Amino acid sequence: MTFASLESGVMNRCSKGREISAYVPGLMIEGVNVLSISTSLLDLLVRPLANPGVGPLQTTGSKEREVLHVTPLFTTRCNNHCSDFRRALYTQRSLLITSLSLSLSRAQMANSGMAKIAVVGSGISGAVCASILASKGISVTIFESGRGPGGRMSNRRERMEDGTELCFDHGVPYFTTSHDEVVKMVKSWESRGLVAEWDVKFGAFDKRTNKLVEFEKDNTTKYVGVPTMNSICKALCQGDGVEAKFGVTVGKLNWIQDRTSWSLIGLDGKELGQFDGVVASDKNLVSPRFSEVHGIPPPLDVSPYRGFSVLSQGIPVQACFALMLAFSEPLSSVQAKGISFQNSDILRYAFCDSSKPSRSFIPPNGQSWVLHSTSEYAASVIEKSGLKKPSNEILSKVADELFQEFKATGLNIPKPLFMKAHRWGSAFPALAISPEEKCLWDNDTKLAICGDFCVSPNVEGAILSGIAAASKF
Numbered sequence: 198m199t200f201a202s203l204e205s206g207v208m209n210r211c212s213k214g215r216e217i218s219a220y221v222p223g224l225m226i227e228g229v230n231v232l233s234i235s236t237s238l239l240d241l242l243v244r245p246l247a248n249p250g251v252g253p254l255q256t257t258g259s260k261e262r263e264v265l266h267v268t269p270l271f272t273t274r275c276n277n278h279c280s281d282f283r284r285a286l287y288t289q290r291s292l293l294i295t296s297l298s299l300s301l302s303r304a305q306m307a308n309s310g311m312a313k314i315a316v317v318g319s320g321i322s323g324a325v326c327a328s329i330l331a332s333k334g335i336s337v338t339i340f341e342s343g344r345g346p347g348g349r350m351s352n353r354r355e356r357m358e359d360g361t362e363l364c365f366d367h368g369v370p371y372f373t374t375s376h377d378e379v380v381k382m383v384k385s386w387e388s389r390g391l392v393a394e395w396d397v398k399f400g401a402f403d404k405r406t407n408k409l410v411e412f413e414k415d416n417t418t419k420y421v422g423v424p425t426m427n428s429i430c431k432a433l434c435q436g437d438g439v440e441a442k443f444g445v446t447v448g449k450l451n452w453i454q455d456r457t458s459w460s461l462i463g464l465d466g467k468e469l470g471q472f473d474g475v476v477a478s479d480k481n482l483v484s485p486r487f488s489e490v491h492g493i494p495p496p497l498d499v500s501p502y503r504g505f506s507v508l509s510q511g512i513p514v515q516a517c518f519a520l521m522l523a524f525s526e527p528l529s530s531v532q533a534k535g536i537s538f539q540n541s542d543i544l545r546y547a548f549c550d551s552s553k554p555s556r557s558f559i560p561p562n563g564q565s566w567v568l569h570s571t572s573e574y575a576a577s578v579i580e581k582s583g584l585k586k587p588s589n590e591i592l593s594k595v596a597d598e599l600f601q602e603f604k605a606t607g608l609n610i611p612k613p614l615f616m617k618a619h620r621w622g623s624a625f626p627a628l629a630i631s632p633e634e635k636c637l638w639d640n641d642t643k644l645a646i647c648g649d650f651c652v653s654p655n656v657e658g659a660i661l662s663g664i665a666a667a668s669k670f
């Protein structure tokens with residue numbers, strides 16, 4: 198038997214006609230602090246108390262009557278009496294929360310949908326997977342190495358010398374959808390104001406003739422996160438039932454056979470928690486590249502998994518350098534807001550980042566652009582510098598070379614106010630390892646592996662993989 202107790206609580210929100218969702222800071226289940234739980238989960242906790250001994254929980258506290266009294270409030274709709282309702286709920290729930298202790302077994306937790314799952318990585322595949330799991334009543338903890346959510350869908354804040362703040366989508370510039378399931382999901386994000394169409398003219402520039410040769414003909418809708426590219430992952434990481442821990446690199450994923458659970462260990466050797474299942478959403482978790490960067494074996498040893506042998510050699514990747522540029526004035530001689538380069542050894546794309554909807558943090562009256570290198574150019578730099586974090590010297594040299602190539606177009610490119618390069622060591626997987634199943638799954642240890650490398654090297658592929666991984670639990 199394991200022990201759980203409910204302590205203090207506050208009301209989350211109550212808007213007209215919306216179902217109330219309750220937040221209970223301090224809910225302890227097996228030593229893991231669950232910061233928020235959704236109405237449905239709270240309902241699951243509370244409802245069985247009406248018939249003690251039935252349902253997933255037995256109470257060991259002494260004031261169950263107050264609990265029974267407040268139960269209906271959690272499932273009632275607001276009906277436009279927001280403030281009264283809110284006060285009542287707060288008061289009643291304080292009683293619930295200060296007086297109740299519960300006990301619950303692992304099997305009961307799993308059966309009741311209260312399993313604890315760790316998702317490693319907050320890129321779009323991990324974030325989508327986590328939010329679907331949470332919507333099923335599963336308690337999800339995301340661990341993310343980066344300071345914020347998004348992975349390759351993140352954005353970068355910078356400051357110019359005069360203090361002006363800038364923000365760039367330095368990874369994926371935009372994404373498209375074709376698969377029904379993804380179309381539906383993206384439409385729902387659009388209705389929540391998390392994404393918008395980026396409706397601008399794209400062109401192709403031929404370096405051999407130094408001419409903008411053609412404008413894009415296909416009318417595929419281009420989507421971007423608003424106000425920044427990471428808005429989708431950010432919202433999913435903040436959803437009910439999801440706890441996200443940033444700046445935490447998982448250094449080891451250990452399956453503990455006799456406890457039938459996973460133990461996660463940080464890079465610093467500290468235990469991060471125990472979980473009933475794991476979603477690993479980055480290929481580097483199993484890749485020899487991890488050893489080259491961190492000097493220790495990759496977090497997940499896939500050798501015991503017969504179905505995972507495809508991972509043991511590492512997944513080939515293509516790298517890319519991104520150059521962030523800010524100008525004091527718009528580039529009026531450049532007619533397209535997205536350019537693909539032909540016959541350039543160095544430049545692959547240029548995007549006018551500030552032409553995306555709802556962008557701020559650009560120089561007053563100016564423009565911001567992001568250039569992408571060719572993968573061949575990136576590979577040639579990495580061959581000399583290695584996989585470790587590139588030095589400022591290397592990044593400055595790359596910035597200069599990319600900018601000179603842009604300037605050499607003859608498109609009248611002025612001196613930028615700000616210029617900085619970023620390396621994406623694994624920008625694009627060069628292999629799709631599970632295009633049919635869309636993820637790898639081991640039912641014995643409840644381990645899912647997902648990410649764009651399972652389906653296709655783009656946002657849509659990553660979303661499909663995250664959906665597939667969530668469906669396994």
Ligand SMILES: Cc1cc2nc3c(=O)[nH]c(=O)nc-3n(C[C@H](O)[C@H](O)[C@H](O)COP(=O)(O)OP(=O)(O)OC[C@H]3O[C@@H](n4cnc5c(N)ncnc54)[C@H](O)[C@@H]3O)c2cc1C
Pocket residue numbers: 317318319320321322323340341342343347348349350367368369370371372373445446447448478479481482496517519569621623624625647648649650653654655656657659
């Ligand atoms: C420059 C560039 C241009 C692109 N252009 C396009 C485009 O035009 N259209 C398009 O659709 N796609 C594009 N993509 C690809 C797209 O960004 C990816 O396919 C998609 O974002 C991948 O999502 P993911 O969740 O699979 O992986 P990721 O976004 O890489 O997420 C994995 C996450 O796991 C975290 N992580 C890894 N190891 C650990 C650990 N040990 N502990 C904790 N956290 C860990 C990482 O920090 C990362 O945040 C582009 C990408 C780049 C870089």
